[in-house]
Amino acid sequence: MNYLWLIFALLSAITAALVSIFGKIGLKGIDANTATAVRSIIMAAFLVFVVLIQGKLNQIPSIISNRKTIVFIVLSGIAGALSWLFYFMSLNFGKVSQVAPIDKLSVVFAVILSILFLGEKVSIISGLGVGLIAIGAILVALG
Helix, strand or coil: CCCHHHHHHHHHHHHHHHHHHHHHHHCCCCCHHHHHHHHHHHHHHHHHHHHHHHCCHHHHHHHHHCHHHHHHHHHHHHHHHHHHHHHHHHHHHCCHHHHHHHHCHHHHHHHHHHHHHHCCCCCHHHHHHHHHHHHHHHHHHHC
């Protein structure tokens, strides 16, 4: 069985945790939205560099020319930017140990939305797990 998805998902979780820690330290005394904008510029430059190194810059025109693809990539980018703005704003007011668990409710919302909009099926065990994630996130944040 191919476990690459799990390896990359764990790396995503670890680096997302570092966003919280580094962000909280870096936000001291500065505007969260401005910090998010600077972070976005750094991310964009880094990602363009990665695509350049991979030799895939030539794929950009085909992405841009596909109307459906570009619309959903733009919507995804806006949603991601809003997520970062709200996340960094919440770090200004709360502890990482409060903010991060509530942010992870995105897992619950993603599963619900994937059922509603993508027609994905979730087993009873998976549904129970999603419910436990929701309960756990709330308990950790409020406890």
